[in-house]
Amino acid sequence: MTRISNSSVARNTTIALLSIGALALAGSINVVHGHGDVQPQAVDTNGLEAIGDEIAAENPYRLAGGEQYELAKKIGASGYNQNCARCHGLEAISGGIAPDLRLLEDGEFGDEWYMERVRKGYSQNGAYKMPPFEALLSQEAMWAIRSYLETQPKE
């Protein structure tokens, strides 16, 4: 008798633990889902010097240095979180869905590659794996995000 009730207590405990596990799992799925639903957003670049219509060959805020560069990194961090993190990972640390953007090449060559990808996106077999951002983000915003990315620790 005692044995049976003991084992039924154990079974109930197991069931309780399993449902807690399921709840936790459902919770984390919700979080991931919510994150994926974040809509792309225009970035407020107030305070950054305007660049004009022609796409710069090199990050103008890195070249300017000083306060412009500092502000660009700050604006870039929030622009990145709103528009890129859902695929490229929080703090630019890739979770494996898309490349790790901390590893982009530094300097002008990296700038050019970055701008090309961000403006045009990337499609394969007619489907966008990365959407084009040129209609959504200003050039200032794109360079701000680059400023943030290139100053993230590489690991």
Ligand code: HEC
């Ligand atoms: C819907 C998912 C998604 C979003 C959102 C997204 N990307 Fe991407 N991105 C990708 C994928 C997938 C690739 C890999 C494409 C390929 O195979 O070259 C990529 C590639 C890149 C590359 C080239 C990386 C390399 O190593 O060659 C850059 C730069 C880049 N993305 C920047 C951005 C920036 C900046 C944003 C936000 C403004 C952004 N991406 C938003 C999915 C995304």
